[in-house]
Amino acid sequence: xxxxxxxxxxxxxxxxxxxxxxxxxxxxxxxxxxxxxxxxxxxxxxxxxxxxxxxxxxxxxxxxxxxxxxxxxxxxxxxxxxxxxxxxxxxxxxxxxxxxxxxxxxxxxxxxxxxxxxxxxxxxxxxxxxxxxxxxxxxxxxxxxxxxxxxxxxxxxxxxxxx
Numbered sequence: 408x409x410x411x412x413x414x415x416x417x418x419x420x421x422x423x424x425x426x427x428x429x430x431x432x433x434x435x436x437x438x439x440x441x442x443x444x445x446x447x448x449x450x451x452x453x454x455x456x457x458x459x460x461x462x463x464x465x466x467x468x469x470x471x472x473x474x475x476x477x478x479x480x481x482x483x484x485x486x487x488x489x490x491x492x493x494x495x496x497x498x499x500x501x502x503x504x505x506x507x508x509x510x511x512x513x514x515x516x517x518x519x520x521x522x523x524x525x526x527x528x529x530x531x532x533x534x535x536x537x538x539x540x541x542x543x544x545x546x547x548x549x550x551x552x553x554x555x556x557x558x559x560x561x562x563x564x565x566x567x568x569x570x
Contacts, residue, residue, distance in 0.1 A: 414508060416515050419464040419476070424452040426473045427464055434498040438533060465515055467499065467508050475499035477512040481525075489526030492516060497530070513546055531556060 419427055428448040435444045454461040467475035477497045481490050494516055499508045520528045532539050532550070540550060559567055 413470050414511060415468045416465055416511055417468070419455060419466050421452055421456045423464075423466060423473070424448045424455065427451060427466065427476055427478075430473060430476050430498060430500075431478075431496070433500060434496055437498070437501070438536075462495065463519075465512060467512055469503065469508075474503045475508050475512055477516050479516055479519075481523075482529075484526045487526035490523065491525050491527045491529065492520045492523075494528065494530035509542060510546065 425448045428446075428451055431446075431451075432441070432444055435441045455464060462478055462480045464476055464478045466473050467477075475498055477494060479492050479494045482493045483489075484491050494513075497509060497512055497516075499512070517528055532543060544550065
């Protein structure tokens, strides 16, 4: 691991929001979803550090430069009657991949889940992203082929919410 001795993981601070948002845009570009990014660093800051904290983020830094992140939030398992953590995004800049950064980020989020007595850690992966799928399997994750993600956004969400 080339980066191991100079890699630092830490929870994001308010002043990191612009950097974190740039990493989010890099993730969207990698996933071919750049046009889906409609948020802003200001909104991200409000959701990370506002009066209602919706998400948390861990930054991976190499010699002081942000090279990756994990963004997550709590969910709940009614069957386990325990909180869980949903990993919304994990991303490492391409030039820093295959050096243990992704593993370090995923391990850190798992440690947070264990410390908080969570029943599970879960996330989604795009079906075409074979490198990520292989990585997650190596890390011990099961891929739940029998489950599908349901999503309501935009006008459909407004319509559903208005009854």
